[in-house]
Structure formats: structure tokens, C-alpha cells
Amino acid sequence: xxxxxxxxxxxxxxxxxxxxxxxxxxxxxxxxxxxxxxxxxxxxxxxxxxxxxxxxxxxxxxxxxxxxxxxxxxxxxxxxxxxxxxxxxxxxxxxxxxxxxxxxxxxxxxxxxxxxxxxxxxxxxxxxxxxxxxxxxxxxxxxxxxxxxxxxxxxxxxxxxxxxxxxxxxxxxxxxxxxxxxxxxxxxxxxxxxxxxxxxxxxxxxxxxxxxxxxxxxxxxxxxxxxxxxxxxxxxxxxxxxxxxxxxxxxxxxxxxxx
Amino acid sequence: xxxxxxxxxxxxxxxxxxxxxxxxxxxxxxxxxxxxxxxxxxxxxxxxxxxxxxxxxxxxxxxxxxxxxxxxxxxxxxxxxxxxxxxxxxxxxxxxxxxxxxxxxxxxxxxxxxxxxxxxxxxxxxxxxxxxxxxxxxxxxxxxxxxxxxxxxxxxxxxxxxxxxxxxxxxxxxxxxxxxxxxxxxxxxxxxxxxxxxxxxxxxxxxxxxxxxxxxxxxxxxxxxxxxxxxxxxxxxxxxxxxxxxxxxxxxxxxxxxxxxxxxxxxxxxxxxxxxxxxxxxxxxxxxxxxxxxxxxxxxxxxxx
Numbered sequence: 060x061x062x063x064x065x066x067x068x069x070x071x072x073x074x075x076x077x078x079x080x081x082x083x084x085x086x087x088x089x090x091x092x093x094x095x096x097x098x099x100x101x102x103x104x105x106x107x108x109x110x111x112x113x114x115x116x117x118x119x120x121x122x123x124x125x126x127x128x129x130x131x132x133x134x135x136x137x138x139x140x141x142x143x144x145x146x147x148x149x150x151x152x153x154x155x156x157x158x159x160x161x162x163x164x165x166x167x168x169x170x171x172x173x174x175x176x177x178x179x180x181x182x183x184x185x186x187x188x189x190x191x192x193x194x195x196x197x198x199x200x201x202x203x204x205x206x207x208x209x210x211x212x213x214x215x216x217x218x219x220x221x222x223x224x225x226x227x228x229x230x231x232x233x234x235x236x237x238x239x240x241x242x243x244x245x246x247x248x249x250x251x252x253x254x255x256x257x258x259x260x261x262x263x264x265x266x267x268x269x270x271x272x273x274x275x276x277x278x279x280x281x282x283x284x285x286x287x288x289x290x291x292x293x294x295x296x297x298x299x300x301x302x303x304x305x306x307x308x309x310x311x312x313x314x315x316x317x318x
Numbered sequence: 319x320x321x322x323x324x325x326x327x328x329x330x331x332x333x334x335x336x337x338x339x340x341x342x343x344x345x346x347x348x349x350x351x352x353x354x355x356x357x358x359x360x361x362x363x364x365x366x367x368x369x370x371x372x373x374x375x376x377x378x379x380x381x382x383x384x385x386x387x388x389x390x391x392x393x394x395x396x397x398x399x400x401x402x403x404x405x406x407x408x409x410x411x412x413x414x415x416x417x418x419x420x421x422x423x424x425x426x427x428x429x430x431x432x433x434x435x436x437x438x439x440x441x442x443x444x445x446x447x448x449x450x451x452x453x454x455x456x457x458x459x460x461x462x463x464x465x466x467x468x469x470x471x472x473x474x475x476x477x478x479x480x481x482x483x484x485x486x487x488x489x490x491x492x493x494x495x496x497x498x499x500x501x502x503x504x505x506x507x508x509x510x511x512x513x514x515x516x517x518x519x520x521x522x523x524x525x526x527x528x529x530x531x532x533x534x535x536x537x538x539x540x541x542x543x544x545x546x547x548x549x550x551x552x553x554x555x556x557x558x559x560x561x562x563x564x565x566x567x568x569x570x571x572x573x574x575x576x577x578x579x580x581x582x583x584x585x586x587x588x589x590x591x592x593x594x595x596x597x598x599x600x601x602x603x604x605x606x607x608x609x610x611x612x613x614x615x616x617x618x619x620x621x622x623x
Binding site: 153158 | 368371374392393401405406423425427
């Protein structure tokens with residue numbers, strides 16, 4: 060019982076440290092997504108949106124909102140964990156954790172919870188910003204929306220963790236977000252429904268994992284989707300299990316953390 | 319319960335780069351000991367400490383901390399262990415107090431209790447006034463103290479210090495020696511690596527010398543020093559000489575006109591030397607060791623190896 064309480068204290072300490080880290084630099088972590096998304100809403104929603112008309116039977120700005128929230132959640136969950144974990148490696152303060160009795164799973168959960176909290180917080184901020192541009196927005200399925208929000212944050216926090224484990228320089232932590240994540244997100248149905256694409260591009264798009272995340276979230280918020288929701292949810296959970304197991308294996312073997 | 323704070327058996331480490339750092343070290347450190355682990359750069363000291371602290375993965379061998387096998391229950395062994403690494407390993411942008419309380423939290427100490435412990439530890443190490451300063455604003459010496467505070471916050475029974483006084487001025491170094499002596503007297507077993515052999519000689523009861531990944535010596539400090547056959551002394555004399563005085567059985571050289579270097583064998587009496595100098599009308603005003611005694615022994619051993 061005593062050891063269980065100690066473990067809980069150590070886990071809470073790490074989560075608190077992670078949350079304090081991004082709150083301390085809120086101008087760099089919380090404000091930019093709000094500003095960027097406001098610009099998206101102004102330009103693509105209010106200025107260009109009315110010329111586009113409707114998408115899947117919805118106002119274009121309304122169609123965009125879930126995609127833009129998901130885009131922010133994905134990039135921020137990923138960025139939080141990759142930068143935080145790489146920083147502790149770079150500064151060698153990871154030794155503070157490694158010499159302590161914290162088990163590997165607690166270290167992983169601590170960092171992932173930091174990423175999830177930031178992802179969810181950013182998701183809420185972007186949603187609040189969207190209400191300025193589309194005040195009548197209502198969420199169709201809150202349970203599915205919140206579930207996908209959390210699962211997506213967990214999934215991309217885990218990806219960020221693996222990136223940080225293998226990163227040897229600050230360049231290494233920006234390559235994946237810039238050259239892999241961002242293109243996949245933009246082509247994953249944030250701004251359009253894949254139903255408007257020619258068959259060949261629609262089929263190619265079906266191989267993009269971001270499409271499932273964005274569309275499942277859109278189903279929760281708006282009740283429209285281009286993909287099968289049970290399949291998408293199962294895939295998200297499957298990848299969470301695979302990535303979490305990979306992270307634990309890497310930590311156990313000391314790859315990227317121990318010499 | 320074993321009487322040993324640390325037992326290392328056939329410890330081996332080969333890095334991915336095929337560098338063999340440890341070739342099968344066997345070492346036992348008794349509870350309450352103040353133990354020196356010495357060796358030249360790249361000898362394997364930091365690899366040994368890294369393995370004990372779980373910062374380095376071992377290739378083979380066993381490590382037991384207070385009889386707890388680290389392969390079987392490392393978390394429990396870690397609770398008994400405090401480590402002061404060679405390099406600064408805290409977030410420089412955090413406040414001193416936050417760094418220490420967070421470290422306490424990682425050991426499962428609740429915040430309220432850790433704040434109390436932090437106050438006591440920081441006061442002991444003269445860091446309390448700087449508790450709200452960002453770590454990056456501290457001087458090198460205070461950063462070293464902060465490293466020690468972090469390592470002591472969970473009151474470990476075994477404290478390992480990897481060159482804790484590197485780059486620290488002599489005044490602060492001596493303060494740290496006093497502090498370490500004090501916690502050792504209170505029952506904490508201490509293992510120290512250092513390049514300042516004077517430090518090891520002053521503080522440690524037992525000593526191991528490691529070179530090329532092998533233990534070349536493991537004995538008491540007293541025993542090691544007693545093996546010194548000769549010692550060099552520097553004598554400051556009152557009058558100026560142009561040539562070194564010729565004294566039977568004592569080879570003397572002139573460092574400058576008022577300073578003599580003399581080599582004295584273990585079985586020779588220093589009083590005999592003073593008597594002969596006095597007979598020649600030479601008065602010695604002060605005397606010191608030519609170099610640290612342990613340093614001579616250390617260089618000799620490493621050369622042999």
C-alpha cells in the first residue's frame with residue numbers, strides 16, 4: 060500500500076512537472092494555435108467559405124471546425140511530448156527520472172499525460188475560438204467527441220515519445236512533424252470531404268490514417284463522416300496499444316535513454 | 319542483512335561502439351565506509367557508477383545494493399541509493415526549490431513532506447537563500463551543491479559521488495569535504511570518484527583503483543600509503559646556497575637558492591636529515607610534501623598497468 064502511494068505521488072509529480080512546463084511558456088504553447096486557427100476561420104471560413112458553399116450538406120466553416128480542432132490537437136500533443144522528452148534527454152535531467160524508483164510505465168504515462176493535457180486544452184481553446192466565428196455550433200455526439208479527442212491525444216503523444224527517443228538533435232524532432240504529420244493532416248480531410256475527390260485520389264486517401272481520426276471526430280461533432288466509425292475507433296485503439304508497447308520496450312532496453 | 323552497502327560481481331560493459339569499458343570488476347563496499355574509486359580518464363569509473371545508478375546498461379555481472387539484487391528489484395535498490403553525477407543534470411530554467419521538491423516527488427515523497435525535507439537539505443548545504451533563483455543563475459559551486467541536495471533528498475543509505483568537486487574552488491571543496499565527512503559519520507556509506515587524489519587521501523578509508531576496465535588495487539588507504547617506499551619533500555631554508563649540501567644517504571637537489579628537494583626512504587629518519595643540515599649550519603624554516611603521496615602511488619600503478 061505504501062509503495063502504491065509512493066508510485067502515485069511520483070506519477071503525479073511528473074504529470075504536474077509536465078503541465079507546469081507548457082503553462083510556464085504559455086505564449087509559445089497556448090497562444091499560437093489560437094491565433095493560427097483564428098486566421099484559418101477568417102480566411103477559409105468567413106472569406107472563402109461562403110464562395111465554396113456547402114460540404115456534406117454543412118456550411119463550409121462548420122465542416123472545417125472539427126478538422127481544425129483535430130489538427131491542433133494532433134500537432135500539439137505530438138509537439139509537447141517530443142520537445143519535452145528530447146529536452147530532458149538533451150539537458151541530461153532524464154537522469155533524475157532514471158535514478159529514481161519510478162518504473163518505466165510510470166515515466167511513459169507521465170509524459171503522455173502531459174501531451175494529452177496540452178492536446179485537450181488546445182482542442183478546447185480552438186473550439187472556443189470557433190464559436191466566435193460560428194456561434195450556433197452544437198456538438199451532436201459529445202461522448203464520441205470527447206472519446207476521440209482523448210484517444211487522438213494519446214496516440215500522437217505516443218508517436219512524439221518514440222520520435223524523442225530516437226532523436227539525436229533538435230532537427231530530428233522537427234523532421235517528422237514538418238515532412239510527415241503536416242502533409243498527412245492537410246490531406247486527411249480537414250478542409251474537404253474525400254467524396255469530392257476522383258476515385259483514384261479517394262482510394263489513396265483511404266490509406267491516410269489522419270482521415271480516420273479527423274472523420275471520427277467530425278462524426279462526433281457534426282454527425283457526418285467519410286469512414287466507418289467502429290473500424291476507425293478500433294484502429295486508433297490498436298495503434299495506441301502497439302505504440303505504447305513499443306515505447307515500453309524501448310525504455311526497458313534503454314534505447315535512447317541509457318548508454 | 320548483508321554488511322555490504324554495495325557488492326559488484328564480474329561486472330562487464332561493452333558499448334555499442336565495441337569499446338570495452340569494464341572487463342569483469344569485483345568490488346565490495348562495506349556499510350558505513352567512505353570509499354574512493356580512482357582511475358585515469360576512460361578507466362571505467364563512470365561506467366561502473368552509471369551501471370549502479372541504472373544510467374548505463376550492463377553487459378554482464380551482478381550488482382547488489384544492501385543485498386538487493388538490481389536485476390530482481392531495482393526500484394527497491396534505488397530507494398537506498400543517491401547519485402551525484404559528474405555532469406550537471408537538472409533543468410537550468412527551474413527554480414532551486416522546484417528542482418529538489420520534484421526530485422523528492424520522483425521518490426514518492428508527498429509535496430508537503432518534501433517541502434520540509436527540501437528546507438532542511440538546502441539549509442544544510444547553504445542553498446536556502448537561493449531557493450527561488452533559477453538554477454542557471456547559480457555559480458558552479460552552488461550548482462554542485464544543488465546536485466548533492468537532489469541526491470540526498472530521499473535520505474539514501476548509499477551515496478555515490480562522481481567527481482563532485484571538479485571545477486570547485488578550494489574553499490568550497492573543503493566545505494564539501496566537511497559536509498561529506500559529517501554525513502558519513504551519521505551512517506551514510508559514501509563512494510567517491512575524484513581526480514583530486516588529495517581529496518581521496520583526506521576523506522576515504524578504503525580505495526580501489528580501476529584502469530582499462532580492470533581493478534588494479536582494492537585495499538585500505540592506510541595499507542596503500544604504507545607501501546610508498548620513498549617520499550619527496552621540499553625544504554625552505556633561511557640562507558641562500560649556490561650548491562646543494564652533500565649529506566650522506568639523502569639525495570638533495572637545489573630547486574632555487576633557498577629551496578631544497580630531498581628524497582627520503584621509508585626506513586630513513588627525517589630527524590637524521592635535520593640533524594645533518596643543522597650541523598652544516600643550514601636552518602629549515604618550513605617543509606612540505608613534494609607532491610601528494612597518493613598521487614605518486616597512483617601514477618606508479620597506472621604506469622605499471
